[in-house]
Amino acid sequence: MERTINIKVKVWRQAGPKAKGHFETYALENISTDSSFLEMLDVLNEKLISERQEPVVFDHDCREGICGMCSLYINGHPHGPDSEITTCQLHMRKFKDGDTITVEPWRSAAFPVIKDLMVDRRAYDKIIQAGGFVSVNTGGVPDANAIPIPKRDADLAMDAASCIGCGACAAACKNGSAMLFVAAKVSQLALLPQGKVEAAARAKAMVAKMDELGFGNCTNTGACAAECPKCVSLSNIARLNREYLCAKMKD
Amino acid sequence: MWLTDSSIGRKLVMSISGVALVLFLLFHATMNIFSITDALFGVEYYNAICKFLGANWYALIATLGLAFLVVVHIAYAFFLEVQNYRARGRQRYAIEGKQPAVEWSSKNMLALGVVILLGIGLHLFNFWGKMQFVEIQHIFGIHVCETALANATNGVLIIKDTFANPVYVVLYLVWLGAIWFHLTHGVWSALHTMGLNNDTWMPRVKCISNVVATLVVLMFAAVVVFYFGVSLAA
Ligand code: HEM
Ligand code: SF4
Ligand code: FES
Numbered sequence: 001m002e003r004t005i006n007i008k009v010k011v012w013r014q015a016g017p018k019a020k021g022h023f024e025t026y027a028l029e030n031i032s033t034d035s036s037f038l039e040m041l042d043v044l045n046e047k048l049i050s051e052r053q054e055p056v057v058f059d060h061d062c063r064e065g066i067c068g069m070c071s072l073y074i075n076g077h078p079h080g081p082d083s084e085i086t087t088c089q090l091h092m093r094k095f096k097d098g099d100t101i102t103v104e105p106w107r108s109a110a111f112p113v114i115k116d117l118m119v120d121r122r123a124y125d126k127i128i129q130a131g132g133f134v135s136v137n138t139g140g141v142p143d144a145n146a147i148p149i150p151k152r153d154a155d156l157a158m159d160a161a162s163c164i165g166c167g168a169c170a171a172a173c174k175n176g177s178a179m180l181f182v183a184a185k186v187s188q189l190a191l192l193p194q195g196k197v198e199a200a201a202r203a204k205a206m207v208a209k210m211d212e213l214g215f216g217n218c219t220n221t222g223a224c225a226a227e228c229p230k231c232v233s234l235s236n237i238a239r240l241n242r243e244y245l246c247a248k249m250k251d
Numbered sequence: 252m253w254l255t256d257s258s259i260g261r262k263l264v265m266s267i268s269g270v271a272l273v274l275f276l277l278f279h280a281t282m283n284i285f286s287i288t289d290a291l292f293g294v295e296y297y298n299a300i301c302k303f304l305g306a307n308w309y310a311l312i313a314t315l316g317l318a319f320l321v322v323v324h325i326a327y328a329f330f331l332e333v334q335n336y337r338a339r340g341r342q343r344y345a346i347e348g349k350q351p352a353v354e355w356s357s358k359n360m361l362a363l364g365v366v367i368l369l370g371i372g373l374h375l376f377n378f379w380g381k382m383q384f385v386e387i388q389h390i391f392g393i394h395v396c397e398t399a400l401a402n403a404t405n406g407v408l409i410i411k412d413t414f415a416n417p418v419y420v421v422l423y424l425v426w427l428g429a430i431w432f433h434l435t436h437g438v439w440s441a442l443h444t445m446g447l448n449n450d451t452w453m454p455r456v457k458c459i460s461n462v463v464a465t466l467v468v469l470m471f472a473a474v475v476v477f478y479f480g481v482s483l484a485a
């Protein structure tokens with residue numbers, strides 16, 4: 001049977017990148033516990049529009065946990081209090097009647113706020129552009145079994161490749177470090193023969209871009225991996241360190 | 252220079268200086284244990300080591316090297332933390348959630364480091380100032396009183412004097428507590444920074460970290476507690 005709850009949402013409102021932001025609290029009644037967190041925000045926005053107020057701006061796209069667009073810092077956790085899910089996969093049944101839910105944008109100097117809860121995450125795209133690819137002409141698609149790859153490496157590469165670039169790692173990190181993201185993107189290629197060829201140049205270029213964009217120095221707190229919706233493992237960071245240090249030693 | 256310009260380079264300096272300091276602590280703690288065995292078996296190895304590590308060229312070079320490591324470690328600690336504070340941005344979160352997997356010490360390395368630094372200050376005043384420093388003054392022809400010079404290599408006597416005072420006992424134990432927290436995170440973090448980790452080794456590396464931290468701290472604490480006991484018995 002459907003249950004409903006009455007809640008308050010305390011939302012960060014900020015008119016533009018340069019404007020000073022503040023929290024605004026809205027009361028919502030009869031929110032279905034079967035609805036998703038973003039559906040709850042849709043209800044809030046319908047209400048705001050009907051009252052001729054400006055709706056809350058927030059990022060979202062696929063709403064099924066694969067695109068990495070949704071990016072809300074809910075009650076002190078990126079992607080909310082539940083683990084291993086994105087904001088769009090968060091259900092309202094995780095909250096209780098009478099709760100006040102605090103919703104903030106990602107806060108990181110490299111992810112400036114565009115408006116309200118929407119931040120500019122192009123910094124991650126720029127890191128990918130710096131080297132997160134394989135630049136050989138692959139021609140036609142070869143058979144999957146033409147290049148033998150140990151199961152272990154294939155699995156590790158696949159796990160690293162599950163990163164959706166959402167930015168929760170940098171948002172969760174007290175040091176504003178993007179190491180988990182960069183580590184995942186370096187690892188998914190460094191583990192496979194196709195990516196190994198450019199591994200050293202890639203690690204150097206992506207780390208240099210990450211530093212240039214103003215992300216912090218990783219101190220291995222592990223908050224990133226604890227909050228990552230795709231459970232990207234912290235040990236990828238050790239692999240990135242290894243790749244980077246070996247590349248620098250060779251120079 | 253990539254050791255200052257890149258984040259991983261800066262972390263490497265932090266980890267190498269940190270591990271070198273840990274190795275020094277392991278040596279220092281082991282050497283201290285002789286001050287207990289001496290008292291128990293009526294021998295004088297500890298003071299022999301003190302004499303060996305007095306103001307002679309090799310001990311002075313080692314002391315300078317050690318001071319250099321400490322300065323590098325602290326300078327980089329502040330360098331990194333200021334950059335990290337900036338990277339997080341001026342606008343802080345209203346609510347900071349906790350993750351059970353994240354160790355408390357990993358988020359408070361700088362605060363723990365400052366406590367350690369204060370402890371180092373006290374320690375230099377209590378021991379180094381009465382031992383190697385007195386000898387150095389003597390070598391440079393600065394007048395030091397006869398008894399101070401005579402006691403400069405009598406480590407056991409100075410240990411006895413210091414830990415007869417309960418205030419110093421408490422301060423030293425607090426200091427050792429801070430070192431324990433710093434090292435339970437520091438040792439595995441340093442190995443991780445050097446790239447020496449993977450999913451299989453993660454629990455092992457953390458275990459090594461806890462063992463090393465506990466061993467170092469217990470060896471030091473044993474001396475403090477033992478000589479406090481000696482003062483009570485006297
Ligand atoms: C007995 C003296 C000390 C030892 C043995 C020691 C050891 C270590 C080790 C092994 C690390 C880990 C490095 C890494 O994560 O790569 C570390 C990190 C750190 N230390 Fe120390 N440390 C000492 C004193 C200090 C002092 C006096 C300060 C500051 C005033 C300090 C501040 C820090 C900070 C902020 C970090 C974290 C930096 C990071 O992880 O990037 N430490 N220390
Ligand atoms: S590593 Fe995890 S938290 Fe970071 S961007 Fe990728 S999916 Fe998001
Ligand atoms: S909207 Fe696509 S992952 Fe959440």
